[in-house]
Amino acid sequence: MPTPSPSKRLLASIHDVGPGFDRQVEQLCALLDLRLGGPRFAMLVVPDHWGQHPLRQDRPFQAKLRAWSDAGVEMFVHGWFHRDTAEHSGTASFKARHMTAGEGEFLGLDETTALARMTDGKALIEDIIGRPSAGFIAPAWLYGQGAQAALAKAGFALAEDHWKVWNPRGDAVLAKGPVITWASRSTVRTASSIAFAALARQTLSALRTVRIAVHPGDVRKDALLSSIDRTLRHFAKSHRPSAYAEIQEPGVDS
Template identity: 65%
Template sequence: MRNSDPKRLLVSIHDVGPGFADPVERLADQLENRLGGPAYAMLVVPDHWNAHPLKRGTAFATRLREWADRGVEMFVHGWFHKDSAEHTGVAALKARHMTASEGEFLGLSEAEAARRMADGRKLVEDVTGRDVAGFIAPAWLYGPGALVALRTSGFRLAEDHWRVWQPASGRIVSRSPVITWASRSTMRTASSLAVAAAARHTFHPLRDVRVAVHPGDVTKPSLLASIDATVAAFAERRRPARYRELLDDR
């Protein structure tokens, strides 16, 4: 039985959309088995790589609303997820080394970032029938334009690799690195497995632990096993929580 420790476990499934319906379903089932219910978030991409649009009235839209009705939090996760901008300087390094053409909001202007944020919010809220919990940029990468747009977007929460914050005020509501996995290469997979194993032993003093999984994780049994072991290890010592609870912290 879980104790009453105020420490929290925040879990999310990224890249949720019709193009990844089966792996998202599989990840949701695995997480619910470990968390004891739908105490996790989904990060919804409205049109992944301009190839998998989320459309009202479709089977996946119905499934998404069912998850929302059961208490799964929904975040807007970009629009296309794909980064088509040309980068220089630090942004180029981030685009090259931190993601594989996935940092959509790294090079957008303020106006374009604001438009995609607003359109994404409208679509996800129309599909689910509920307010979104916030906005999280693809690959957790925000360029200057995106950060300015985010401040006046009306989203209550945003997240990057190291923190969760309130965009309007800039108030940080959680400081914790995200535990995540990589399936793109053998080397990246091995590294992510090692990091997750270390985190299971070293992250316990943190007030909040964040775990993020992706559809690609289901392609490798080693990643699924690591995800299961990691979520189980933290769920035994802390309470699975929802992001909206962070808004109540003072």
């Protein structure tokens, strides 16, 4: 098996981690652990997914988060509810309608509300895992002006969107390139995401940092799991499975 380049990194993450997706997260953990040679990935934790699965009240799942964190899994704050209840207009309306299924929670929040949810989520998750969180990633990777302003004040070391990873304290871009992810909510989106992953395997190998993100819904479709497995195996040959914390120096991929 080829040895990955020490200068190239593979950043993998499991989104929407919380009590409501316990079984699915366990399944994805097993797959990533196998293909990456250990717990060399991140989890994006939702404190109360859609207001139906409060992490604060689920002690068994808190214990799992602490154990994963102790094993080396990085923990990001991933919104609070994950659900978007704001009214949108203009560009934001297009993003809310076409880029996510009502889950862009931080797209329409004002700065005060966004900052409160960020800091509350940070406090909750850090109390559970007993160490600093890795950063903040908005649900669906969507940030409105209020969320962008709040990020500069929330004290997170890292943030991420579809196209980059950056330090919100000074806006230094730490990695560039599209995140490879999959969609399960419709046949058309599933097919297009599988096609994009195949294209990414052919075209993104030159990037210094490749990002792969999986979601609990992916486990419902064998075709998605097969594509995810193939993509992980492909990039693990050329890119070293790494922690997000390793890209803290600005200009790594610029």
